[in-house]
Amino acid sequence: MSSSVSSPANRRGLLFVVLGALLLLLIGGGFWYAHGHMAGHAAEGHTANDGSEVGVMLDLADKAYQERRLVAPVGSNVYEFYFSVLQLDPNNAVAQRRLRDAFKPACDVVESTINSGDLDEAQRELSLLRQYDSHNYKLALLGSVLDAQRVIERRRHEAEAARIQAQQAGGN
Known part of the structure; x- marks a missing residue:
């Protein structure tokens, strides 16, 4: 019986861990995309209205x-x-x-x-x-x-x- 009592708690803990990992992946992916997008513009050189x-x-x-x-x-x-x-x-x-x-x-x-x-x-x-x-x-x-x-x-x-x-x- 002890295994059935701890099973929902384990599932809930596992769910929080998985959700936390997904959240970290989403945040990390957003930073990665933003950095890559800005680096792409920087690689193009100057942009209009940059004063140069x-x-x-x-x-x-x-x-x-x-x-x-x-x-x-x-x-x-x-x-x-x-x-x-x-x-x-x-x-x-x-x-x-x-x-x-x-x-x-x-x-x-x-x-x-x-x-x-x-x-x-x-x-x-x-x-x-x-x-x-x-x-x-x-x-x-x-x-x-x-x-x-x-x-x-x-x-x-x-x-x-x-x-x-x-x-x-x-x-x-």
């Missing part, structure tokens, strides 16, 4: 991204800001990741600029993206489209010049 030059540039780049200034205007766009960050901190993971994330939308902007006929601006934007990835096939395609648009524009100008010359020759 890199932090200021990251903040400017974040604002440019939110305003969709990916490759324009000159001096105030995502790519130029992140390139500045990488000049100050060549291994900055935040800048590298965000340049990669902005690449496809920036290519779309260049394509739109070509289609709008602003070929000099498109050339500048394309050159900016080539600084990021000079061997990308999308940039090669955009370069070909830009070259084709320049040929079309040159032919249009030549035709206009020929028309003006013919008009002047006919008027004399």
Whole structure:
């Protein structure tokens, strides 16, 4: 009978020990996660608004991204800001990741600029993206489209010049 009397007490004690161990595991896991999460941010380097030059540039780049200034205007766009960050901190993971994330939308902007006929601006934007990835096939395609648009524009100008010359020759 003594074993049956001590059994509920043993079970209750065992339950408290198990609950205590689970509580310690949860608390320890929370500390481990928090420490790992903060260490991950520290490993990325500077962050926006941390007061450093890199932090200021990251903040400017974040604002440019939110305003969709990916490759324009000159001096105030995502790519130029992140390139500045990488000049100050060549291994900055935040800048590298965000340049990669902005690449496809920036290519779309260049394509739109070509289609709008602003070929000099498109050339500048394309050159900016080539600084990021000079061997990308999308940039090669955009370069070909830009070259084709320049040929079309040159032919249009030549035709206009020929028309003006013919008009002047006919008027004399």
